[in-house]
Amino acid sequence: MERHFERDLEELKEQLLLMGGRAEANVLKAVEALRRLDEPLAREVFADDHIIDRMEIDIEERCLRLLALQQPLARDLRFITAVLKINNDLERVGDHAVNIAGSAARLAPAPHLQPLVDIPRLAKLAGGMLHDALDAFVRRDTERARRLCREDDAVDLLNRQVFDELIRYMTADPSAVPRAMELILVSRNLERVADLATNIAEEVVFIAEARIIKHHAEDEEPDDQFSRS
Amino acid sequence: MERHFERDLEELKEQLLLMGGRAEANVLKAVEALRRLDEPLAREVFADDHIIDRMEIDIEERCLRLLALQQPLARDLRFITAVLKINNDLERVGDHAVNIAGSAARLAPAPHLQPLVDIPRLAKLAGGMLHDALDAFVRRDTERARRLCREDDAVDLLNRQVFDELIRYMTADPSAVPRAMELILVSRNLERVADLATNIAEEVVFIAEARIIKHHAEDEEPDDQFSRS
Numbered sequence: 001m002e003r004h005f006e007r008d009l010e011e012l013k014e015q016l017l018l019m020g021g022r023a024e025a026n027v028l029k030a031v032e033a034l035r036r037l038d039e040p041l042a043r044e045v046f047a048d049d050h051i052i053d054r055m056e057i058d059i060e061e062r063c064l065r066l067l068a069l070q071q072p073l074a075r076d077l078r079f080i081t082a083v084l085k086i087n088n089d090l091e092r093v094g095d096h097a098v099n100i101a102g103s104a105a106r107l108a109p110a111p112h113l114q115p116l117v118d119i120p121r122l123a124k125l126a127g128g129m130l131h132d133a134l135d136a137f138v139r140r141d142t143e144r145a146r147r148l149c150r151e152d153d154a155v156d157l158l159n160r161q162v163f164d165e166l167i168r169y170m171t172a173d174p175s176a177v178p179r180a181m182e183l184i185l186v187s188r189n190l191e192r193v194a195d196l197a198t199n200i201a202e203e204v205v206f207i208a209e210a211r212i213i214k215h216h217a218e219d220e221e222p223d224d225q226f227s228r229s
Numbered sequence: 230m231e232r233h234f235e236r237d238l239e240e241l242k243e244q245l246l247l248m249g250g251r252a253e254a255n256v257l258k259a260v261e262a263l264r265r266l267d268e269p270l271a272r273e274v275f276a277d278d279h280i281i282d283r284m285e286i287d288i289e290e291r292c293l294r295l296l297a298l299q300q301p302l303a304r305d306l307r308f309i310t311a312v313l314k315i316n317n318d319l320e321r322v323g324d325h326a327v328n329i330a331g332s333a334a335r336l337a338p339a340p341h342l343q344p345l346v347d348i349p350r351l352a353k354l355a356g357g358m359l360h361d362a363l364d365a366f367v368r369r370d371t372e373r374a375r376r377l378c379r380e381d382d383a384v385d386l387l388n389r390q391v392f393d394e395l396i397r398y399m400t401a402d403p404s405a406v407p408r409a410m411e412l413i414l415v416s417r418n419l420e421r422v423a424d425l426a427t428n429i430a431e432e433v434v435f436i437a438e439a440r441i442i443k444h445h446a447e448d449e450e451p452d453d454q455f456s457r458s
Contacts, residue, residue, distance in 0.1 A: 064310060
């Protein structure tokens with residue numbers, strides 16, 4: 001029985017990683033569709049997201065079954081409830097990929113105003129954070145998870161730069177407004193992906209240490225509430 | 230023991246409702262700060278959000294304690310895991326209130342370009358949905374919860390109208406770009422609040438019927454993937 005439960009937990013972890021890999025891949029695919037203004041590729045993102053949605057439901061049902069049948073305690077309980085939350089976070093990552101693909105599809109009919117530079121960079125940062133968060137989860141590597149929570153600032157900064165630049169762009173050339181606006185939305189979606197990666201990293205610490213670090217419960221530094229979000 | 234557990238569940242519900250009420254109030258306060266361009270009121274929103282964050286941590290810890298100590302089954306298990314998720318959703322509602330208050334604070338130094346009409350309407354719709362979702366949760370009213378999931382379309386439509394109008398506005402008057410941009414962000418934050426209310430309504434059905442209705446698992450109608458989100 002005990003060994004069977006261990007195997008169930010292992011399978012649950014594998015399934016979550018599979019879903020995470022798909023969600024990450026779909027974000028990168030959506031940004032690639034945007035970069036290349038490739039509508040068929042954007043459509044692939046929509047189709048892939050249905051698979052991610054199915055995976056979320058499967059994982060949720062599996063978690064509830066384990067909670068009901070095994071009545072786990074302490075660390076196993078924290079593991080399963082954390083999987084429930086990470087599962088939810090990954091599904092939201094998938095939604096952000098869909099939003100980005102939507103922008104790609106809407107922008108596809110006309111060429112870019114200028115080559116995309118910062119947005120692919122932002123995608124690489126956010127995708128890397130998501131990848132690292134899932135890796136920290138697999139290895140129960142709390143050091144790495146804590147480091148990750150601090151990386152989020154770089155993403156916020158880049159998102160802010162993209163925003164400010166596009167605002168200047170729109171102000172200088174009003175005909176660019178609709179297209180620049182789409183890029184602002186894409187940038188914000190990527191920033192949210194990084195936020196979700198941070199959430200996952202927080203769960204890694206929680207599983208390992210039964211310690212809730214979100215909302216800076218650890219240090220209580222005042223946030224800069226006026227920063228754009 | 231059994232009766233004690235019933236009381237624990239009742240208390241958990243009360244606490245979640247309290248948090249929901251605060252989150253809803255904070256969204257409305259943020260929009261009021263925006264409407265009146267009232268920076269001190271915007272600052273109150275930031276302060277209140279810290280209370281909401283604390284409440285989230287308390288509720289989460291309480292859920293985990295109940296799962297560990299009571300090892301609940303079936304409906305009680307679904308209830309507690311749903312509370313964990315609704316808790317998370319409400320905390321995000323609080324974050325959206327903070328984002329809106331941030332826009333209010335940034336816009337406060339100069340008068341509005343024109344009186345706000347659609348955004349307060351959107352706030353009323355989204356706040357109403359959140360209120361109804363929590364009410365459906367208390368009453369375990371799945372009919373109301375299902376109705377609510379359909380109301381989300383009205384919010385999406387209004388958000389879309391606000392977006393299109395502000396895009397036209399920015400195109401016509403480039404000097405309005407930075408201010409109009411803030412309003413687009415506010416509108417999107419409100420649309421997300423309505424999405425979170427829909428999530429909560431889905432959980433209500435799930436608790437009552439052990440049936441996952443999200444991602445339209447029930448009807449599998451194709452979404453309009455090209456709609457703006």
